[in-house]
Amino acid sequence: EIVLTQSPGTLSLSPGERATLSCRASQSVSSSYLAWYQQKPGQAPRLLIYGASSRATGIPDRFSGSGSGTDFTLTISRLEPEDFAVYYCQQYGSPFTFGPGTKVDIK
Amino acid sequence: QLQLQESGPGLVKPSETLSLTCTVSGGSISSSSYYWGWIRQPPGKGLEWIGSIYYSGSTYYNPSLKSRVTISVDTSKNQFSLKLSSVTAADTAVYYCARSREAFDIWGQGTMVTVSS
Numbered sequence: 001e002i003v004l005t006q007s008p009g010t011l012s013l014s015p016g017e018r019a020t021l022s023c024r025a026s027q028s029v030s031s032s033y034l035a036w037y038q039q040k041p042g043q044a045p046r047l048l049i050y051g052a053s054s055r056a057t058g059i060p061d062r063f064s065g066s067g068s069g070t071d072f073t074l075t076i077s078r079l080e081p082e083d084f085a086v087y088y089c090q091q092y093g094s095p096f097t098f099g100p101g102t103k104v105d106i107k
Numbered sequence: 108q109l110q111l112q113e114s115g116p117g118l119v120k121p122s123e124t125l126s127l128t129c130t131v132s133g134g135s136i137s138s139s140s141y142y143w144g145w146i147r148q149p150p151g152k153g154l155e156w157i158g159s160i161y162y163s164g165s166t167y168y169n170p171s172l173k174s175r176v177t178i179s180v181d182t183s184k185n186q187f188s189l190k191l192s193s194v195t196a197a198d199t200a201v202y203y204c205a206r207s208r209e210a211f212d213i214w215g216q217g218t219m220v221t222v223s224s
Contacts, residue, residue, distance in 0.1 A: 001170070033209065035209070035210030035211075037154075037210075037211075043216075044203055044205075044214035044215065044216055044217050045154065045203075045211070045214060046214075047210050047211060047212045050209045050210040050212075051209060056210075056212060057212075088153065088154055090154075090156075090210060090211075092207070092209060092210055094167060095156065095167070095168075095169050095170055096144075096156040096159075096169075097156065098153055098154040098155065098156065099153070100153050101153050
């Protein structure tokens with residue numbers, strides 16, 4: 001099983017700032033089967049990025065994903081008020097696993 | 108557009124079997140492009156994949172839960188279901204159903220299940 005580690009645990013930023021979130025895998029993620037989700041309190045997760053760098057339908061272009069192998073990054077270029085949330089990475093090899101999450105909160 | 112809705116008891120006794128159903132509307136569960144999965148989230152914690160099923164009935168499960176999980180599909184009702192046996196308090200969580208082709212792109216709203224006597 002591939003274990004995902006996310007850092008930092010919490011990121012405190014102001015609106016308009018750039019957010020850089022890291023996801024590291026315990027072994028190489030095949031075919032860049034890596035996704036990022038956003039979750040707000042009381043809501044289901046929302047898919048942001050799949051295939052490490054492809055934006056899901058309707059996701060603003062301020063969200064971008066990069067990386068391959070064992071190191072992946074989610075970047076939010078300029079934080080909007082609605083972007084403060086918890087972000088999870090997930091690898092969808094078999095079995096699927098999720099990272100523990102990074103909380104982006106308002107500084 | 109496609110929507111998923113979980114349903115089932117919100118309270119289950121320890122040692123009993125948790126049973127949930129996900130109803131798919133606005134599209135067919137028999138689409139050849141998609142798998143259908145269950146994911147759970149204990150209160151205040153992260154996400155855990157439980158298992159997934161294809162419309163043909165082929166399944167794959169999280170190895171850590173495999174001995175207790177059964178996922179089935181009913182294409183005539185456009186539904187798929189989860190059974191988790193021998194539950195304990197550690198199975199208390201919000202349970203989500205979701206669609207995947209690669210990642211999980213459409214999710215239900217989730218249903219809270221508490222395991223307690």
